[in-house]
Amino acid sequence: MHLLERARRFCILSACSAIAVITAPTAEPTCTAFTNTTVINAELDRARHVTVVACGEHLEFVGPTANAKVPRGTRIIDARGAFVIPGLWDMHVHLDQAGESAGPLLVSYGVTSVRDVGSPFSAVSRWNQRVAAGALVAPRIHAAGVIFESPRFMRLVDRLGRMLPPAETTLLADIMLRRVAISDPAGIARELALAKAQGATFVKVRNVQSPELLYAFGASARRAGLPLAAHVIAGVDLAKASENGVRSFEHYEGFGSDDVASASPAQRLAVVTAFRENRTALVPTLVTRESQKASTGVAMKIPGDPRQIARCALQACLPTLSIYGV
Helix, strand or coil: CHHHCCCCCEEEECCCEEEECCCCCCCCCCCEEEEEEEEEEEECEEEEEEEECCCECCCEEEEEEHCCCCCCCCCEEECCCCCEEEEEEEEEEEEHHCCCCCHHHHCCCCEEEEEECCCCCCHHHHHHHHCCCCCCCCCCEEEECCCCHHHHHHHHHHHHHHHHHHHHHHHHHHCCEEECCCCCCHHHHHHHHHHHHHHHEEEEEEECHHHEEEEEEEEHHHHHCCCCCEEECCCCCCHHHHHEEEEECCCCCCCCCCHHHHCCHHHHHHHHHHHHHHHCCCCCCCCHHHHHCHHHHHHHHHEEEEEHHHHHCCCCCCCCHCCCCC
């Protein structure tokens, strides 16, 4: 059960509720044993009548209850009727938009790690400090910190900001502070080095002015040891992008239309093969825009909320801005 042994966080789920258990490191680790439970392992299916012993942040034992090695003084919890799974990931979050209350909520659903695709490094650092101090319950955060955009997109948003009332303009400017325009390969390595020094564990590109620039991004990110996450950008050869270092494509948009829909079976197979060989993932983000799930009443309130207007300008109201050349 090496998958579980690698997990430093895990959750116990019952039929009625989900309770994520995160053990905090201490000078003298306190151990907890969950006995007679069922372990769900994505690689090895399931195992019944298992005991899991956690000490500090480490799993000390996972195996049959009959053979359990339980240290003296361990807290024993009879987990009969429940099951244990590795901690879950939310692969696409914007924690700065969700707010601090998102931390305990994610953990309550068993999400123990997240990939934050654009919150400022200052916010991520503040969250991590509060977690380390025991003042906040939240998942581990893998952060991109900045979002790379095409220069034309940045200019278009600047023009939009001039047309908005002062309050909305200020909010829009705050959002744009963590977006960086890249127009040529020469600046990529410099920006990636800066992001990595600030704490980035991966990189996000939302749009670029040409497919070739995305391929250059991927190659540079790979040399820097930073996985590259990208939107599905029109004109980009997905297989070539995967081969050049793109490790995930965000959102389902584009995979059911445009270039992919018109591709031949052989071309589609090439994309799937490249994804598999290069370990490139599709992150579907099944719920991506509040406007798509909001009721009419909720939608009507957006024009009266400056923050919603600013977010709408970047996400829902200008969807074509996600394609290259804009």
